Amino acid sequence: MLCKAAVLSAVGLLSVLFYKYVLEPLRLQRKASLPPGPPGHWLFGNALPGPYAYRQYANLISEYGPVISLRYGRRIVCIVGRYQAAVDILVKHSAETMDRPRAVAAHEIMSGGLRVVLTGEGDRIKRLRRALHAFLQPKVAETYKEMQAKNARTYVLDCYHTPGEHMEHAKKYAASVVISMTYGKTTPTSYSDPEVQIVNRCLRRLGAALRPGAHLVDTYPFLQYIPGYTSQLRKYHQEELSFFRSQIANVKSQLARGEAESCFAAHLLREQQNLQLSGDEVAYLAGAMFGAGSDTTASSLAIVSMAAALFPEAQAKVQAQLDQVIGRERAPTFDDEADLPEVTAFFLEASRWRPVASGGFAHRATKDIVWKDYVIPVGAEIVGNHLAIARDPEVYPDPETFNPQRWLDANRRLREDLKFFTFGFGRRICVGQHVADNSLFINTALTLWAFNVSQNPSAPIDPDAFTDEALIFPQPFSVSFTPRIDGLLEVLKEGSD
């Protein structure tokens, strides 16, 4: 009797697996309405892309059209690679594309389901984003400007003293700003600080877990129930959680002593009831700020320096405006922003030329989405490929050329009608975009005002040498920072008093 039941359960299980992993992929394969894409194996679908996937996808967009579809086993992935298609699919359908695909290893196990950037549609993401908005919306972002300007001056001084370490200085700037905002730490944060090293270790593990094909449990979630199979991933989660909890505990005791600086963690603790957040949601939300805001900003600053060195004529145009508006007796500040459209145009173009989130972050369709003659089926992953969109020749003519002037109108003012998706799409757009834009403005203005940034003739820059990660970073490169201001150190010091 027992034996018969066991056989029946085994047959039942095999039928379910056969349907899920053989019949369902075939059904999806036959769906004539999917956007076009390269042919794949009848059962397994397309081969995983290998290194520099974001470049390969951008090439497929040039070959097959603005939206392509690929199939990896049961997963359908649609890549959106042109501006208007991104507006049509990811902006106009933002309610149906705000979900994230399931990430068993990276999110459910390694992050305990708590990491904001990987959280799917539902009540939790609404609560988390509401809490983030309250702290990062444009009006509140204004209040960080003074701290950002102070750190930007330190960045310029650091580049002056040790130009060979300019990328470390960019990382120090970004880490200092985000840690000051999050935990209220006011002293500069070095990348070698133990706390930063712990967060970076966790982020590296996360990045590795997010690589397609990294963990079999993502394809076969039932594996997580095999005792011991995911114990390493669970250990990583415990390590990260206890670190995030310890940071919150520090702020809690500062609050109890009445010594807490005004910061995101203090705000979350004070408003925890209203925001309806659990203790661990608070810990992870604060911890996630570093992951989301640090390397993104640091990489963007390094790309600005790279572009300045590679394109001296574009740099000179910004400096001409800086000389005219600011002169050389004082340093630019946030108050000058409206009068310095060349500065903004320069960093907007740098962010388009080498988009930090080149591959884009995956969204997931919660309904069938009709686009032109195609249907993106419910459950499909939708990824806006920033690199391909940045190369859309209809929106950015001559897209390979670095040309900040494309962002300005005939009156040399910033164009209202030209946009790029540096910060992503729809209801998952980056919540830190205002803080990030402020960082880019003040650092670009101060750096190009203070220095002529140039290539080192003995070490020419390779403009394509970038890391192969979810957030791309330039490979180390050398630049010279030649002061253009007499008494630079004194002028910088005067403004900061």
Ligand code: HEM
């Ligand atoms: C130049 C710097 C930055 C860039 C290029 C950038 C880019 C992005 C992108 C592309 C996304 C994903 C959007 C999508 O899914 O479509 C994102 C999400 C996010 N960003 Fe940023 N970001 C930057 C700075 C920051 C900063 C400074 C913070 C916080 C202080 C921040 C916090 C976040 C958070 C919390 C999310 C997750 C939002 C969600 O999944 O709902 N970012 N960012």
